Amino acid sequence: MILTDTHTHLYLKDFDNDRKQIIENAIKKGVKYMFLPNIDNISIKSMLNICKDFPKNCFPMIGLHPSCVKENFKKELKNIDILLKEKKYNFFAIGETGMDLYRDKTFAKLQEIAFKHQIDLALKYKLPVVIHSRNSFDKIFKIIKNFNNSNLKGIFHCFTGTIAQANKVTELGFKLGIGGIITFKNSDLDNTIRYVDLKNIVLETDSPYLAPMPYRGKRNESSYLYYIAKKIAEIKNISIEEIAEITTKNANEVFKFI
Secondary structure (H helix, E strand, O other): OOOOEOOOOOOHHHHHOOHHHHHHHHHHHHHHEEEEEEOOOHHHHHHHHHHOOOOEEEOOOOOOOOOOOOOOOOHHHHHOOOOOHHHOOOOOEEEEEEEEEOOOOOOOHHHHHHHHHHHHHHOOOOOOOEEEEEEOOOHHHHHHHHHHHOOOOOOOOOOOOOOOHHHHHHHOOEEEOOOHHOOOOOOOOHHHHHOOOOOHHEOOOOEOOOOOOOOOOOOOOOOHHHHHHHHHHHHHHHOHHHHHHHHHHHHHHHOOOO
């Protein structure tokens, strides 16, 4: 059984004391492939070091997280531009990018500018885009639609929306990134995923955040992807092995890593 974690922040300080062990544990649990979304210029070095140490298992993205968009966002984006232009590193996607209007809308306009710039980069370098869309789905969907480019593909990371929103995403050719929230008792996400074709789903942990049951509230890690796959297998009434096979195939359609 081969599982693919399409979104894990292994470079964060939460893993400083046991990072190697965490990655090796994930691999032993069948999580053979792990994709690391970048958040800002500071995280790039540690992210690339992990991917260098585990070249067959860990794969980097490059992007500016919407919550990291501040007054200096143009400087952050310029560095991303340079790294992509140099082609020194093989980045598998632009991300994570998007908009986050959950708590603070101070930089909402700048987030939008940064997001559009990163979509331009995705199209320029023919890369998928991994989208963060917290409390901003309608805004983000409108932006993507306005680009009107069928070559723009990727993943709506941490999808928790309605069936109608899921249909909008998949009709554009994007995948839904499903994580630990689907295992939460107070989540209605299982009722949405029940009606989504498996060809449109990829798995993710978003570790160290959003650990699935039975680890909710604790540090998340890529090995816990098993519990997310298990829950979806129960919803779809098929084996976890089938979930692993289909979602890894879907991830490869996005990132082209196998």
